[in-house]
Amino acid sequence: MPVLVVEDLHVSVGREPILRGVNLALNPGRVHALMGPNGSGKSTLALSLAGGPGYEVTRGRASLDEEELLSLPPFERARKGLFLAFQYPPEIEGVSLREFLRLACAERGQGFCEFHKSYPQAISQLRMEAFDGRELNVGFSGGEKKRSELLQLYLLKPKVALLDEPDSGVDVDALRLIAGAIRALAESGAAVLIITHYPRILEHVPLSDVFVLDGGRIVEHGGPELAHRIGEQGFEVVRG
Amino acid sequence: MTTQRTPRTLTREFVEALSVEKGEPAWMRAHRERCFAMFEKAPLPRFGPNLSELDFSDLSYYARPVDPVKRWEDLPDELRRTFNALRLPEAEQKALAGLGAQVDSEVVYRSLLDEVRAQGVIFASMDTAVREHPWIRDYFMKAIPAEDNKFAALHGAVWSGGTFIWVPPGVEVSVPLQAYYRMQTEAVGQFEHTLIVAEPGSSVHYIEGCSAPRFARSALHSGMVEIFAKDGAKVRFTTVQNWSKNVYNLNNKRALAHAGATVDWVSGSLGSKVTMLYPTTVLLGPGARTENLSFTFSQDGMWLDSGARALHRAPDTTSRLVSRSVVQGSGRSVFRGTVHVFPHAKGSKAHVECSTLLLTPDAKTETIPILNAETDDVELGHEATVGRVSQDQLFYLMSRGLSQAQAMSLIVNGFVSPILKEIPLEYSIELKGLLEMSFEKAIG
Numbered sequence: 001m002p003v004l005v006v007e008d009l010h011v012s013v014g015r016e017p018i019l020r021g022v023n024l025a026l027n028p029g030r031v032h033a034l035m036g037p038n039g040s041g042k043s044t045l046a047l048s049l050a051g052g053p054g055y056e057v058t059r060g061r062a063s064l065d066e067e068e069l070l071s072l073p074p075f076e077r078a079r080k081g082l083f084l085a086f087q088y089p090p091e092i093e094g095v096s097l098r099e100f101l102r103l104a105c106a107e108r109g110q111g112f113c114e115f116h117k118s119y120p121q122a123i124s125q126l127r128m129e130a131f132d133g134r135e136l137n138v139g140f141s142g143g144e145k146k147r148s149e150l151l152q153l154y155l156l157k158p159k160v161a162l163l164d165e166p167d168s169g170v171d172v173d174a175l176r177l178i179a180g181a182i183r184a185l186a187e188s189g190a191a192v193l194i195i196t197h198y199p200r201i202l203e204h205v206p207l208s209d210v211f212v213l214d215g216g217r218i219v220e221h222g223g224p225e226l227a228h229r230i231g232e233q234g235f236e237v238v239r240g
Numbered sequence: 241m242t243t244q245r246t247p248r249t250l251t252r253e254f255v256e257a258l259s260v261e262k263g264e265p266a267w268m269r270a271h272r273e274r275c276f277a278m279f280e281k282a283p284l285p286r287f288g289p290n291l292s293e294l295d296f297s298d299l300s301y302y303a304r305p306v307d308p309v310k311r312w313e314d315l316p317d318e319l320r321r322t323f324n325a326l327r328l329p330e331a332e333q334k335a336l337a338g339l340g341a342q343v344d345s346e347v348v349y350r351s352l353l354d355e356v357r358a359q360g361v362i363f364a365s366m367d368t369a370v371r372e373h374p375w376i377r378d379y380f381m382k383a384i385p386a387e388d389n390k391f392a393a394l395h396g397a398v399w400s401g402g403t404f405i406w407v408p409p410g411v412e413v414s415v416p417l418q419a420y421y422r423m424q425t426e427a428v429g430q431f432e433h434t435l436i437v438a439e440p441g442s443s444v445h446y447i448e449g450c451s452a453p454r455f456a457r458s459a460l461h462s463g464m465v466e467i468f469a470k471d472g473a474k475v476r477f478t479t480v481q482n483w484s485k486n487v488y489n490l491n492n493k494r495a496l497a498h499a500g501a502t503v504d505w506v507s508g509s510l511g512s513k514v515t516m517l518y519p520t521t522v523l524l525g526p527g528a529r530t531e532n533l534s535f536t537f538s539q540d541g542m543w544l545d546s547g548a549r550a551l552h553r554a555p556d557t558t559s560r561l562v563s564r565s566v567v568q569g570s571g572r573s574v575f576r577g578t579v580h581v582f583p584h585a586k587g588s589k590a591h592v593e594c595s596t597l598l599l600t601p602d603a604k605t606e607t608i609p610i611l612n613a614e615t616d617d618v619e620l621g622h623e624a625t626v627g628r629v630s631q632d633q634l635f636y637l638m639s640r641g642l643s644q645a646q647a648m649s650l651i652v653n654g655f656v657s658p659i660l661k662e663i664p665l666e667y668s669i670e671l672k673g674l675l676e677m678s679f680e681k682a683i684g
Contacts, residue, residue, distance in 0.1 A: 050635075050639050052635055079641045086639075094653065094656070094657035095650055100650065103646065
């Protein structure tokens with residue numbers, strides 16, 4: 001039974017149609033990939049589902065646990081268990097990473113004591129000791145931002161995690177760390193969607209489904225072998 | 241003044257009667273009368289907010305709604321509940337060397353730790369101090385003369401209550417002293433006088449907090465703070481102001497810093513209808529330093545006109561003026577940062593930094609830096625920024641489950657954190673709470 005279902009989703013940005021009828025379902029405990037060339041609408045899909053400003057849904061539906069999602073403000077979608085790891089997380093000065101996460105975890109129903117156990121655990125598991133005490137994303141390198149997103153994902157324990165290019169700009173060690181966290185997340189029962197251009201990260205995770213987005217539509221849906229084919233031959237393989 | 245309230249228009253007779261009632265020495269009575277004459281002649285300030293709605297003929301210039309007590313329990317119920325809600329008794333137990341509380345014109349409660357008293361520190365109500373220590377005459381309104389402006393003159397004529405602190409040479413008061421000012425009567429004027437004399441090599445941190453319930457008619461708060469930091473002394477003065485939106489908050493604050501002395505002003509302003517406040521440090525001796533850290537939050541209908549001044553009158557003196565202003569709704573914030581380096585103040589350094597965060601399209605802000613140096617041998621720095629809360633930041637925080645109000649208050653808290661972290665914890669927690677509440681209200 002899928003946890004997130006997207007049906008015939010049309011989204012415009014500044015009156016320009018970007019998504020033209022996306023259909024997609026994500027299953028709990030599974031890792032899915034969304035691939036596609038530049039400008040195909042991958043980030044738009046993720047941001048629309050999370051409720052980003054400026055993304056206008058003109059048609060279609062999306063539901064989380066059979067509850068309608070698209071009419072809710074972003075924070076209610078998050079509270080229902082949706083998480084988007086941003087491709088470009090903004091810097092927020094003067095806000096400590098820890099304080100921010102404490103607030104966010106409280107909204108997900110985690111008490112003060114629970115947080116004070118889980119936070120140091122997550123920090124050490126993701127080898128992020130150097131991040132503790134820093135301001136949220138301020139002065140983080142590209143790779144550090146990805147790990148900060150991962151830390152948030154880890155602590156907030158979402159039902160559905162949309163990861164927008166978690167692999168861009170990270171070194172091979174960080175890539176393994178990220179892949180490990182994605183595996184653990186899926187094992188805990190979450191549905192994961194990895195948005196990427198490259199099949200590299202997909203070799204490190206137990207992949208079940210691959211969706212290919214092109215021109216605002218899902219043009220192909222297959223198993224892990226689809227990612228391999230794209231890796232070898234490029235997106236031409238899915239174009240008619 | 242056996243009556244609890246006074247006639248609503250200020251007269252010379254009232255000023256005399258006030259002095260007689262307080263049992264003051266002749267010099268103070270003469271001082272009040274001189275100030276009253278100046279007040280009558282002086283014009284309103286020629287800059288800043290519109291004060292034409294401030295009605296000098298509709299104010300209680302003296303009010304004593306409650307009698308002083310020795311124990312918190314003896315205060316009237318309503319006031320006790322207010323002070324409990326402000327957690328004053330708790331702070332007194334946990335974090336303070338001494339505490340005073342003033343309601344309208346008179347101090348109603350005061351305490352000082354025995355060990356601090358044993359160090360020779362004086363922490364008294366200003367009224368008592370004027371009667372008991374004749375030498376105060378050499379300091380009282382010597383940093384800010386009545387000629388300075390209309391409100392200095394008014395203050396000199398009708399001042400009542402406030403705090404006197406004397407720290408003996410070399411004595412370091414390790415825990416802060418605090419006073420809390422409450423305006424409890426409608427259309428009252430509160431004119432407390434705070435005088436701090438820190439003898440050579442001493443140090444002290446003083447905190448004042450202010451609040452009032454909201455009334456329909458305007459109230460006036462016009463306090464005065466004078467600080468004398470002698471050679472090598474360190475004085476830190478923290479103010480957290482949350483006056484209600486019917487209060488005109490027009491204050492004078494000035495410090496004289498002698499050789500090697502340090503004076504730091506830290507302030508958080510969240511309330512009032514109109515504020516005019518420009519704490520000034522005169523760097524009188526070589527090597528004197530001052531910092532002025534201020535944060536203001538102007539909401540709908542408020543005009544917070546604040547600033548900081550550093551006058552470098554000696555060589556090798558240092559000043560750093562930093563402000564963070566947040567403006568919401570039809571609020572307005574003005575920051576006037578003034579640095580003046582006199583010709584002989586060679587080797588001095590001054591830095592002015594003002595940043596503003598606008599939360600709404602109609603919010604208004606202005607920063608007016610004035611940096612004058614009469615010598616070339618000086619380092620002057622100035623930065624000013626104005627920004628808006630970005631939609632990307634808001635969305636990011638909301639995508640983690642924070643409501644819009646929570647996200648907004650987190651961003652604002654982050655913006656003011658360079659100042660907030662300088663404010664003692666119990667106040668900074670209260671300030672964060674107040675910020676969040678105001679966003680919940682604004683966003684709904």
